[in-house]
Amino acid sequence: MPTNDHTLDEILNLAxxxxxxxxxxxxxxxxxxxxxxxxxxxxxxxxxxxxxxxRIELPDYELQGVSDFRTLAQRIQSRL
Amino acid sequence: MSEFxxxxxxxxxxxxxxxxxxxxxxxxxxxxxxxxxxEKFVAALPELAAGGHAxxxxxxxxxxxxxxxDLRELYHRSQQVEKAEAARGVRDxxxxxxxxxxxxxxxxxxxxxxxxxVTFGGGFELALTxxxxxxxxxxxxxxxxxxxxxxxxxxxxPRLKRDVGNAVVRDLLLTGRxxxxxKAQQIGLVSQIAAEGEVLRVARATASQMAKFDxxxxxxxxxxxxxxxYDELKQEIEIFCNLFTQPAVKEGLRKFVENEGPQPxxx
Numbered sequence: 001m002p003t004n005d006h007t008l009d010e011i012l013n014l015a016x017x018x019x020x021x022x023x024x025x026x027x028x029x030x031x032x033x034x035x036x037x038x039x040x041x042x043x044x045x046x047x048x049x050x051x052x053x054x055r056i057e058l059p060d061y062e063l064q065g066v067s068d069f070r071t072l073a074q075r076i077q078s079r080l
Numbered sequence: 081m082s083e084f085x086x087x088x089x090x091x092x093x094x095x096x097x098x099x100x101x102x103x104x105x106x107x108x109x110x111x112x113x114x115x116x117x118x119e120k121f122v123a124a125l126p127e128l129a130a131g132g133h134a135x136x137x138x139x140x141x142x143x144x145x146x147x148x149x150d151l152r153e154l155y156h157r158s159q160q161v162e163k164a165e166a167a168r169g170v171r172d173x174x175x176x177x178x179x180x181x182x183x184x185x186x187x188x189x190x191x192x193x194x195x196x197x198v199t200f201g202g203g204f205e206l207a208l209t210x211x212x213x214x215x216x217x218x219x220x221x222x223x224x225x226x227x228x229x230x231x232x233x234x235x236x237x238p239r240l241k242r243d244v245g246n247a248v249v250r251d252l253l254l255t256g257r258x259x260x261x262x263k264a265q266q267i268g269l270v271s272q273i274a275a276e277g278e279v280l281r282v283a284r285a286t287a288s289q290m291a292k293f294d295x296x297x298x299x300x301x302x303x304x305x306x307x308x309x310y311d312e313l314k315q316e317i318e319i320f321c322n323l324f325t326q327p328a329v330k331e332g333l334r335k336f337v338e339n340e341g342p343q344p345x346x347x
Contacts, residue, residue, distance in 0.1 A: 041107065041143050041198055048220050048260050059257040060222075 148201025
């Protein structure tokens with residue numbers, strides 16, 4: 001199973017690529033809504049891409065109140 | 081009217097298939113303007129059916145197929161009138177949209193929903209009227225109505241029950257969670273998955289297959305395979321209208337409409 005750090009790194013890479021943000025500008029504790037400049041519909045798009053990438057199913061209610069990459073990685077890690 | 085371009089919808093015949101395009105930004109929210117154009121579409125169907133062997137419904141919105149009912153319009157309209165009048169307005173809207181949905185459901189040709197991105201609430205319900213759902217990898221489905229103190233009102237529950245097992249219906253309805261295309265295919269809702277941006281091409285290829293079949297046979301098969309749950313659909317309107325008068329609904333709508341944060345579509 002990948003480590004939490006590895007999962008976090010993959011999330012940051014995927015987010016940077018998809019939303020066309022320089023990877024070096026993203027850090028684990030960033031508020032991804034602000035850093036990526038996305039709304040809730042785009043956040044659902046990110047969730048869909050993460051589910052495909054990690055081959056998991058993550059109910060969106062688990063993301064309630066989650067806005068930083070580190071916590072997002074923990075939620076994903078718990079489904080791997 | 082073999083071609084139409086309105087504010088919310090357009091339609092035309094492409095290679096013998098009727099293509100209904102949802103084109104109201106930001107994400108094809110279904111309010112009165114969309115309903116009126118859907119009614120025009122349904123009225124035009126006898127003429128369109130003469131030249132079309134299949135129907136493909138798709139969206140040009142980048143965000144997705146449809147985010148469902150126009151909650152902002154519903155909230156503001158219900159704020160402007162007395163409670164009883166608001167309830168009458170909701171019932172009238174539901175009866176009209178059910179007529180549209182039931183007509184599409186029963187069309188004497190094969191119908192395909194080509195969906196991508198957000199396919200929520202009323203948008204999901206529109207897709208469920210179709211015989212086949214084809215989705216691209218970005219598609220995400222959800223019945224979020226319980227978050228607002230409501231149930232789906234455009235025929236979603238009876239049609240979902242028709243297509244999948246009751247345990248799945250309970251899971252999706254009672255959690256209000258959204259789910260991706262892999263899950264949708266796994267539970268039997270989605271028949272084909274297309275690469276991102278390819279769903280209309282795949283739907284058109286599928287529609288062209290329909291042209292090979294005898295229309296009378298297609299209709300006979302469809303009536304046998306896909307019964308329309310009219311009694312439950314009527315029951316759904318009653319339940320929705322009863323719930324609509326509850327204070328929780330007004331509060332749920334207010335929260336959604338006044339939410340200026342980035343998460344109104346997240347539970």
